[in-house]
Amino acid sequence: MAVDSCLSSPVCPPVNEKFAKALQFIEEMTRNADTVQERVLAEILARNADTEYLQRFHLGGATDRGTFKSKIPVVTYEDLQPEIQRIANGDRSPILCSHPISEFLTSSGTSAGERKLMPTIREEMDRRQLLYSLLMPVMSLYAPGLDKGKGLYFLFVKAETKTPGGLVARPVLTSYYKSDHFKTRPYDPYNVYTSPDEAILCSDSFQSMYTQMLCGLLMREEVLRVGAVFASGLLRAIRFLQLNWRQLAHDISNGSLNPKITDPSIQERMAKTLKPNPDLAEFITKECEGENWERIIPRIWPNTKYLDVIVTGAMAQYIPLLDFYSGGLPQACTMYASSECYFGLNLKPMTKPSEVSYTIMPNMGYFEFIPHDPANPVQLSREAPPQLVDLADVEVGKEYELVVTTYSGLCRYRVGDILRVTEFHNSAPQFKFIRRKNVLLSIDADKTDESELQKAVENASVLLHEFDTTVVEYTSYADTKTIPGHYVIYWELLVKDPAHAPTREVLAQCCFVMEESMNSVYRQCRVADNSVGPLEIRVVRTGTFEELMDYAISRGASINQYKAPRCVSFTPIVELLDARVLSAHFSPAAPKWTPERRV
Numbered sequence: 326m327a328v329d330s331c332l333s334s335p336v337c338p339p340v341n342e343k344f345a346k347a348l349q350f351i352e353e354m355t356r357n358a359d360t361v362q363e364r365v366l367a368e369i370l371a372r373n374a375d376t377e378y379l380q381r382f383h384l385g386g387a388t389d390r391g392t393f394k395s396k397i398p399v400v401t402y403e404d405l406q407p408e409i410q411r412i413a414n415g416d417r418s419p420i421l422c423s424h425p426i427s428e429f430l431t432s433s434g435t436s437a438g439e440r441k442l443m444p445t446i447r448e449e450m451d452r453r454q455l456l457y458s459l460l461m462p463v464m465s466l467y468a469p470g471l472d473k474g475k476g477l478y479f480l481f482v483k484a485e486t487k488t489p490g491g492l493v494a495r496p497v498l499t500s501y502y503k504s505d506h507f508k509t510r511p512y513d514p515y516n517v518y519t520s521p522d523e524a525i526l527c528s529d530s531f532q533s534m535y536t537q538m539l540c541g542l543l544m545r546e547e548v549l550r551v552g553a554v555f556a557s558g559l560l561r562a563i564r565f566l567q568l569n570w571r572q573l574a575h576d577i578s579n580g581s582l583n584p585k586i587t588d589p590s591i592q593e594r595m596a597k598t599l600k601p602n603p604d605l606a607e608f609i610t611k612e613c614e615g616e617n618w619e620r621i622i623p624r625i626w627p628n629t630k631y632l633d634v635i636v637t638g639a640m641a642q643y644i645p646l647l648d649f650y651s652g653g654l655p656q657a658c659t660m661y662a663s664s665e666c667y668f669g670l671n672l673k674p675m676t677k678p679s680e681v682s683y684t685i686m687p688n689m690g691y692f693e694f695i696p697h698d699p700a701n702p703v704q705l706s707r708e709a710p711p712q713l714v715d716l717a718d719v720e721v722g723k724e725y726e727l728v729v730t731t732y733s734g735l736c737r738y739r740v741g742d743i744l745r746v747t748e749f750h751n752s753a754p755q756f757k758f759i760r761r762k763n764v765l766l767s768i769d770a771d772k773t774d775e776s777e778l779q780k781a782v783e784n785a786s787v788l789l790h791e792f793d794t795t796v797v798e799y800t801s802y803a804d805t806k807t808i809p810g811h812y813v814i815y816w817e818l819l820v821k822d823p824a825h826a827p828t829r830e831v832l833a834q835c836c837f838v839m840e841e842s843m844n845s846v847y848r849q850c851r852v853a854d855n856s857v858g859p860l861e862i863r864v865v866r867t868g869t870f871e872e873l874m875d876y877a878i879s880r881g882a883s884i885n886q887y888k889a890p891r892c893v894s895f896t897p898i899v900e901l902l903d904a905r906v907l908s909a910h911f912s913p914a915a916p917k918w919t920p921e922r923r924v
């Protein structure tokens with residue numbers, strides 16, 4: 326097989342034998358999607374046959390799809406919570422998986438206000454590593470010469486905890502950066518970062534970011550790509566530069582390190598690299614001191630070929646700002662992954678974000694799809710198992726909810742993502758990420774759903790009782806015009822006695838109570854990562870929500886079925902609301918957050 330037939334119209338041929346092999350692997354997997362899926366399912370069922378979970382459904386050792394589909398229910402996290410809790414509490418028996426659970430990955434999805442805990446096994450790290458190893462071979466087909474320079478990536482570890490049974494619980498990327506896979510990775514000219522591992526592994530987010538930015542500036546001419554995991558992270562780095570360029574330029578000018586950097590391993594590392602460079606300091610000062618930050622990325626890092634950031638899904642809101650700071654550099658969305666399972670990659674990473682499709686790699690897990698009709702969502706019950714569609718059988722143009730069965734022991738687990746099939750690469754479908762189910766607001770890693778918002782509004786409204794005031798209607802908006810972005814909640818109030826209306830202090834306190842009511846990922850973003858700003862309540866004048874309804878009806882909504890939207894993003898609606906704001910209030914303090922779980 327001609328390797329360069331792997332991917333439609335690449336710009337360059339594979340650069341070396343290793344890359345050619347990786348591309349060939351993608352070809353093999355995607356050509357044989359259905360067979361690979363059958364094998365993956367059989368492997369998972371065979372190795373986990375004696376687990377308590379599979380025994381419960383009497384598969385009798387069967388490893389075929391028919392038996393699996395007829396006997397195993399489709400589940401959500403809540404269904405598995407008793408099993409997961411037992412594992413967390415220290416039960417080491419084979420409950421979900423025959424291999425020992427090595428740690429929990431904490432998903433940014435939440436359940437009862439806390440991060441979901443995803444059990445994982447040691448070998449999953451290899452599977453994730455395999456997917457990572459495919460990214461550069463694909464990228465190099467479109468962006469040649471990436472071995473001639475470095476990547477400026479802002480990468481961070483986050484807090485970790487231990488479950489009562491002693492297993493570590495942490496986000497998947499923290500697990501990866503702390504692993505030997507990452508720390509002792511062999512030299513690879515295609516994966517050289519400007520950030521030293523000491524900075525990536527520093528848990529203090531200021532020291533980590535400062536050092537990563539400093540090194541990025543020191544090596545500015547070598548930088549060929551600039552990235553972060555999500556778009557919000559890259560924008561936070563730009564904001565950080567806006568706030569800290571003076572001190573950074575000072576360090577570069579004198580060859581000395583900011584005294585706020587107290588981490589000994591970073592100090593030691595930087596002592597070796599930091600030398601006085603007044604010319605560079607002057608250049609940085611010249612670029613950063615003015616008001617104009619347009620195209621700041623190519624101005625400071627002139628050899629940048631593309632931005633490596635995920636801007637599909639919730640992060641699409643950041644595309645215009647990234648365009649502004651990068652002067653329209655390509656935004657490459659390379660992979661689609663989750664704590665449950667790494668799914669796949671984008672075979673045409675330079676396509677513009679609105680046209681990105683991900684190819685799910687059939688070797689990563691066993692994938693099924695619930696047909697999704699937004700007007701008619703499927704209610705799944707154990708009594709009536711629905712017809713789930715296999716990976717190779719999905720249809721172009723249709724939407725589906727993703728269901729995964731993993732080597733770590735999740736069986737027919739609903740991930741919560743809605744995907745649309747765009748086309749096929751060989752016999753493997755390619756999916757556009759449409760949205761995550763039930764997510765109303767998201768700024769960074771936070772995801773707030775309708776019931777969480779409702780609860781937060783209810784908790785805050787209690788403070789209004791003594792003023793004989795109620796919240797008649799509310800909606801919300803993820804304001805990302807400033808970095809970090811923040812939640813805006815529009816409130817229409819019924820104040821019985823205007824002479825005794827809630828004071829500004831009380832409304833600010835309402836903001837705080839709302840924040841306290843949010844899930845732990847939101848609070849972590851607010852407190853530890855500073856990636857979400859203080860929540861704002863905008864009180865709108867009486868009748869605003871009726872006007873909102875009139876507007877929706879004028880655009881074709883049915884009067885009978887009209888419900889106030891709990892989140893808005895359409896500019897004319899946001900403008901309508903903003904034009905009726907009577908007062909704005911911000912949360913006066915950060916909510917409580919510790920890595921420990923509240924339950």
Ligand code: AMP
Nearest residue numbers: 432433434637638660661662663664758
């Ligand atoms: P987590 O629960 O923190 O592991 O986050 C996984 C979720 O992030 C996925 O289920 C998706 O909803 C979202 N996600 C991951 N990769 C992408 C991507 N490339 N585009 C859009 N959303 C993504």
